[in-house]
Amino acid sequence: MQEFIDALRSQARHIAPDLARIAYQRGLAVTRPDGTTHPIPITATPVVLDAAEIRRRSELSARLSSATVKMAQAQLQGADAESLLGALSPLERVLAERTWRQSTRLATTRVDYFVAGGTPWALEVNATIPAMQGYSDIAARTFIEVVGRYFRYPEKSLHALLSLNGSNALALYRALLDGYAAERNGRMPDTVALLCRRNDAQITELRWxxxxxxxxxxxxxxxxxxxxSGDDAFVAHGKKYDLVYRHLFVRRLEESPSPWVEDFLGTVPGKKAVFLNPPASQVEVKLTFARLSQALAEPALAEAARLTGDELEAVRASVPWTRTFQPGPTQGPDGERVEDLVALVAATPARFVLKRAWDYGGRAVFLGRSAGTVPYTERVQVAYGAPMTWAELCARTAADTAGGGFVVQEVVDSPPEEHLLCEPNGTVLPTSFFVDYSAYASVGLARQPAWGGVCRGSMSEIVNIVGGGGVLPLITSEVASKLLMAWKAF
Known part of the structure; x- marks a missing residue:
């Protein structure tokens, strides 16, 4: 696909203004608390993958997501349930204790990867609000339409090209309908509510x-x-809703309490309405993810979680070595016996990353190889109020129990890529981006919908879309080939 990328680079200044403008108009934006919006940049250079590889990554994510749900359940019914429950906020804990046994059907999950040498390495599983289905579709659709028209692709055939590329919004919709049918004996919902905060940071995506x-x-x-409101139904403005899609962090309810909604979220899959993405914080906590990695070395963990052979193979093939970060012996990244984990990590900073077990937005993520840099110093200062060396940070995080403490993960070496960022004013900015790949999946459905993925780019190795960076359109190689043929014919 290099010829396609070269064509885009040569014409980027012509397509960038429409890419930036239309993507923003459609909702590729972050909404501030006051209701104003800030564009999320889009790139003129996409990520191009074979459709088969996109499917393979979603299938991998389905196995990882299923394994993570099972591992969380095994821990919550075991002797050390408190280590997981203690990571949660007060309301998250209440809801987890009420619903974890029933939270076996998740309409949507998202696994975030770094790709190294062609291999996707899973960094974490998102199960609370696996967002960006809308953002990914906005980026891909805008790219295909803008580039297609500029490359003189037949207008009447653009819709077929969009269908060929796939839609995460459609996959989400089908997952919700399939889940509803499973809960309601094959019936379909008449009404659907998308439950979210006013001026949610992703409200434009939700409107899309x-x-x-x-x-x-x-x-x-x-x-x-x-x-x-409603005594026996989910009612808003006098209208009853059968199915609810939740885009609402439980911690936001703690900031602005809503007893009715809190009670509603405490019954899975719901009595007043069906909702299929319960606030499964226990699944997303990185302590659970660390146990997946540990299960490769400790068969008893895999047996307790009843992991299948396919699930274990998915963990083996894609989960980097990850452990709860605490003093004491363990098995190291190469299978060696480690007498003290904290000492090992402190002595070899270039090899490891520390992550708070339960936090959002990458705020408490520390890369050992960045120690001494300005970004590292700023992160440590924000987290602990004072600068620290890597060894000092290791000692501090090993003793920090907030949010379940920390996990340590072997770094995935995913080098930056050169992309063309479309700035909000339509100019093109050559940018060196760290790019992640997130693949969607479902858990507990009879069949997986046709999930795709989303790609984010950031100048920081700690990639978070709300904190900066941009969205890279994910395009199948077949779509790219058709666009290139139109350009060459023109």
């Missing part, structure tokens, strides 16, 4: 999803916690 759900045939609306 709501519009797509309506296009797919659903009577769908955005609904906010203060609008919901």
């Amino acid at each position: 999803l709501c519009e797509r759900f309506r296009e797919f045939g659903a009577d769908a609306d955005l609904v906010h916690p203060d609008e919901v």
